Amino acid sequence: MEKMKLLIFDMDGVIYRGNSPLPGAKETLEALRRQGKFIAFLTNNSTMTRFQYRRKLAHMGIKASVKEIFTSAWGTALFLKEKNLKRAFVIGEEGLKKELRWAGIEVVSLPDIDVDCVVVGLDRKFTYKKLCYAFKAVRKGAQFIATNKDWTFPLENEIVPGGGAIVSALQFALNQEPILIGKPSLFLLELVIKHFKVSKGETVIVGDRLDTDIEMGLRAGIKTVLVLTGVTTEEELSNSTFKPDAIVKNIGELLQIEWLK
Template sequence: MRPIPLAAIRHLIVDMDGVLWRGSQALPGMSRFFETARSLGIRFILATNNASKSGAEYLAKLRGFGVSVTLDEVLTSPQATAAYLARHAPEARVFVIGEPGLAAELRAKGLQVVNEQPEQATHVVVGWDRALTYDKLAEACLLIRRGAAFIGTNPDVTYPSERGIVPGNGATLAALRVSTGVEPLIIGKPQPEMMRQAMARMGGSPENTAVVGDRLDTDILGGQNAGLTTILVLTGVTSLDEARDSAIRPDYIFQDIGAVADALQQANT
């Protein structure tokens, strides 16, 4: 499918880490992007693979940067995972590796989290966990080996922190994959489930929706897997040289989210 022109974009699915901020530092043009999208009537969903925070926590972080969005404009891989399980396995009893936001999203969809009684688990859901321990890995390994379904919120092997590139959830999934011989079902990018959920929220379609991200292997590939136009920014994981050398080719490349805003403004004038 050919990329749609910038002037045809009416809906955006925008990554956050490495696009809007790195750790606690806002990236250039972040506020300008939101002002431009609102003024042009472009709807957006902020869709992140980062499983460490709930949607409400992301709203609070955005407010700290002086940006106001609604909860409906945020979609995290925990939210997408919870929605998927609520639709396909509403009786699931879940052992969780992850931070409090992941368990909170699962419970919000009526799913039972059984970390205190892991022997009851029918599913193991794994998200990024900065308090990861060997005991958590061992418990998850045993459960998966006994037949519990293995689900990963997202496959990102690294995370762009303010200190630099550090291990992401994909590193945890890799440990469980090699110790169980089981491949996880991935809900987040690059699988198309999150993109489809985001488009459904906005009423978007491939003919008027684009994805903005900083990673070729999740954001850009995820957009391509959903048949969407893709926009890479160079403020996160992927460098310009990597983008030029990769088999995964974004439709547009901009230096940062501010440059995306400027291009959208120009295309609509």
């Protein structure tokens, strides 16, 4: 078997829940770095910029460079640029809007819906009015783009609706599938692998969601590890057709996996 060189970590439910780091996260990442492994952080969560994620990790004692952080917000900005979509109506938070602006995309405010695309991510100030305008913009010809379709995400002591819940509202009204940037789409994964110049056989994905992290790995033919500190219960795991290559109770157990050494 090929030696594993790159580990791609999901963050919510793997490294932390809310603002609390999960057991063993810091120590495990440090040990992997000492072994000379490449580390990447890949999140579907579009609410913060890469710089904010770096700061969040630093608060937990986890060192990361911005170049190791890949988010659906950043990926969406890259995608829009690639497709020459210059004006966007955004249902999402400031982190997403910032990443788009940094890429040279014009983020418009209500009631302007004369746009090239509608971008939807988690928006904790989501309103029916925003839904109406997004709906009108797409019906007028704008592309419908989802940063992610996560149903839920885990906080310290509870699980709350994710960006996918908001995407679904618009998808249902339009009866139209969005273009998906986040996992399980391979768009971000290909960028990560290209950045580190490794092969798929040398890469491992570590995540807590079966329908994003694990499914993306299966689609790409990349090895996967499921951690049980996030949204997936053992019962869901046994009922799922997505089978990870390894299952660990928490990220701290990762170093015990023989084929990862």
